[in-house]
Amino acid sequence: MKKIATREAYGQALVALGRENADVVVLDADLSKSTKTIEFKKAFPERFFDMGIAEANMVGTAAGLAAAGKTPFCSTFAVFATGRTYDQIRQSVAYPHLNVKIAATHAGLTVGEDGASHQSVEDIALMRVLPGMTVFVPADAVEVHGAVAAAVRIDGPVYIRLGRMAVPILHSDDFKFVPGRAVELRPGTDVTIIACGIMVAEALKAAEDLAAEGVNAAVLNIHTIKPLDVAAVTEAARKTGAVVTAEEHSIIGGLGSAVAEALVENCPVPLVRVGVRDTFGESGKPDELLLKYGLTAGDIVTAVRQVLGRK
Amino acid sequence: MINIDPSEARVRANQIRCHIINMTCAAGSGHPGGSLSAADIVGALYFGGMRIDPARPDWPDRDRFVLSKGHAAPVLYAALAERGYFPVEDLDSLRKLGSPLQGHPDMKKLPGVEMSTGSLGQGLSVANGMALAGKIDGRDYRVFVLLGDGELQEGQVWEAAMAAAHYGLDNLTAFVDFNGLQIDGPVTEVMSPLPIADKWLAFGWHVIEIDGHDMEQVFRAIDESKTVKGRPTAVIAYTVKGKGVSFMESVVDWHGVAPKEDQRDKALAELTERRPD
Numbered sequence: 403m404k405k406i407a408t409r410e411a412y413g414q415a416l417v418a419l420g421r422e423n424a425d426v427v428v429l430d431a432d433l434s435k436s437t438k439t440i441e442f443k444k445a446f447p448e449r450f451f452d453m454g455i456a457e458a459n460m461v462g463t464a465a466g467l468a469a470a471g472k473t474p475f476c477s478t479f480a481v482f483a484t485g486r487t488y489d490q491i492r493q494s495v496a497y498p499h500l501n502v503k504i505a506a507t508h509a510g511l512t513v514g515e516d517g518a519s520h521q522s523v524e525d526i527a528l529m530r531v532l533p534g535m536t537v538f539v540p541a542d543a544v545e546v547h548g549a550v551a552a553a554v555r556i557d558g559p560v561y562i563r564l565g566r567m568a569v570p571i572l573h574s575d576d577f578k579f580v581p582g583r584a585v586e587l588r589p590g591t592d593v594t595i596i597a598c599g600i601m602v603a604e605a606l607k608a609a610e611d612l613a614a615e616g617v618n619a620a621v622l623n624i625h626t627i628k629p630l631d632v633a634a635v636t637e638a639a640r641k642t643g644a645v646v647t648a649e650e651h652s653i654i655g656g657l658g659s660a661v662a663e664a665l666v667e668n669c670p671v672p673l674v675r676v677g678v679r680d681t682f683g684e685s686g687k688p689d690e691l692l693l694k695y696g697l698t699a700g701d702i703v704t705a706v707r708q709v710l711g712r713k
Numbered sequence: 714m715i716n717i718d719p720s721e722a723r724v725r726a727n728q729i730r731c732h733i734i735n736m737t738c739a740a741g742s743g744h745p746g747g748s749l750s751a752a753d754i755v756g757a758l759y760f761g762g763m764r765i766d767p768a769r770p771d772w773p774d775r776d777r778f779v780l781s782k783g784h785a786a787p788v789l790y791a792a793l794a795e796r797g798y799f800p801v802e803d804l805d806s807l808r809k810l811g812s813p814l815q816g817h818p819d820m821k822k823l824p825g826v827e828m829s830t831g832s833l834g835q836g837l838s839v840a841n842g843m844a845l846a847g848k849i850d851g852r853d854y855r856v857f858v859l860l861g862d863g864e865l866q867e868g869q870v871w872e873a874a875m876a877a878a879h880y881g882l883d884n885l886t887a888f889v890d891f892n893g894l895q896i897d898g899p900v901t902e903v904m905s906p907l908p909i910a911d912k913w914l915a916f917g918w919h920v921i922e923i924d925g926h927d928m929e930q931v932f933r934a935i936d937e938s939k940t941v942k943g944r945p946t947a948v949i950a951y952t953v954k955g956k957g958v959s960f961m962e963s964v965v966d967w968h969g970v971a972p973k974e975d976q977r978d979k980a981l982a983e984l985t986e987r988r989p990d
């Protein structure tokens with residue numbers, strides 16, 4: 403299966419966007435080679451601004467650019483893009499609902515060897531709570547292109563969560579990315595696995611393994627955490643009677659929380675959340691970390707068995 | 714020589730001060746001290762210093778003013794009302810439920826407010842972005858931003874100062890309202906930002922030091938900043954917190970306390986007596 407990192411796809415998507423939209427400008431904080439905004443810089447040097455290692459100022463500057471009619475994309479690692487700049491995003495971007503797009507790479511544990519200081523497991527929670535913020539977590543390169551194009555059409559702030567590692571392409575090129583709409587990747591009757599980001603591929607693997615055990619698992623891909631497709635989540639719970647969520651993020655405040663909130667209000671069913679369990683990460687190879695912190699297809703299978711026992 | 718006759722701005726600044734007293738009294742809360750210290754600077758900008766049109770608050774080529782020290786919202790609202798952006802009578806709705814005159818400026822609620830501010834340290838970055846956009850688009854508008862002296866304690870200000878010089882934003886003028894006081898006391902005692910002028914110089918800015926209550930000096934600084942090429946201009950304006958009201962001048966307690974009705978009357982009497990011709 404062809405693999406490409408979502409940050410690589412982001413770099414390509416930005417260049418395509420830059421060609422068709424002259425208002426798009428890109429800011430980075432000394433990480434353009436890693437975030438892949440360097441591709442935009444090469445294509446449109448007059449619309450690229452390296453803001454140095456000063457993330458707060460980068461976001462504030464983006465707010466000013468947006469107030470003057472530009473559509474700025476800001477990129478750095480997710481841990482800095484949301485934590486270091488939280489007040490700037492809240493006060494200067496979200497509160498005035500400005501057209502700033504924050505595309506953060508190196509999200510989650512799969513940053514790997516750099517360790518916990520660089521592994522963002524709380525960024526979805528931070529962005530999701532801000533009024534008016536749209537939160538995208540693309541699962542593959544195709545969704546990245548869709549998310550970037552959608553972000554420009556949305557009037558207001560958007561957060562796009564991207565990863566460092568190469569991940570499988572899940573969609574064909576004609577996939578239509580509709581913001582706020584869940585994507586059923588596999589129908590099922592016994593349980594629904596709701597996943598985002600790199601965990602979507604793991605959820606599909608888990609569903610295969612479960613099929614061999616005679617468990618018919620549906621897989622729902624949530625590329626938009628906010629606004630959440632509450633109707634699709636509720637319908638899936640109603641149909642299958644049990645839900646497992648899977649995300650490369652803390653189980654507090656992210657996809658698992660969003661799904662739990664929707665289900666408790668609309669269709670309470672047994673739920674198990676797969677994700678980082680209220681802890682920081684550590685140095686290691688991405689695959690080692692996913693194994694150690696319980697973020698593999700095998701962990702999803704275990705969670706499904708648990709949730710089926712409570713059905 | 715200055716190109717603009719400062720006499721109207723003097724009268725308007727006095728009127729702005731009266732509005733500040735009236736509206737904070739009506740609100741029962743707010744920040745009169747730092748609003749009064751900035752009244753001459755803001756008055757100069759809205760009455761001669763800036764290219765603006767109250768009928769077209771979204772005019773792409775307008776000059777922009779960012780009130781980075783957002784707690785001085787009353788001075789901005791008073792200037793906007795005086796300039797005709799909205800009726801002067803609306804000033805009395807300051808800080809009241811449903812009013813576009815929020816406790817700190819909200820650009821989505823009040824036309825003429827260029828940026829929502831209130832969390833200190835962020836306005837210069839935003840002004841940089843606006844100035845950068847002007848450069849990209851080849852528009853000749855100018856961006857003005859007003860910072861407090863205590864606000865200079867925020868690290869983001871210096872990130873932004875570095876960036877503005879790096880990108881050669883000569884379409885940007887930053888005023889520092891150096892009134893010397895912050896909530897906990899004199900800025901030099903709380904966390905000294907001194908030497909202020911040297912810092913901006915060291916960051917690569919053109920620096921002008923003025924008496925922030927001398928209208929001629931304020932206009933001269935605005936004019937000079939428009940002639941500087943290749944770098945932004947910082948105007949260090951030495952001011953008096955509470956300026957114009959004897960019992961408020963240089964009294965730190967008037968940072969965030971509204972005048973009672975008798976205090977309002979006394980203040981208005983003083984201001985009326987000193988009204989310029």
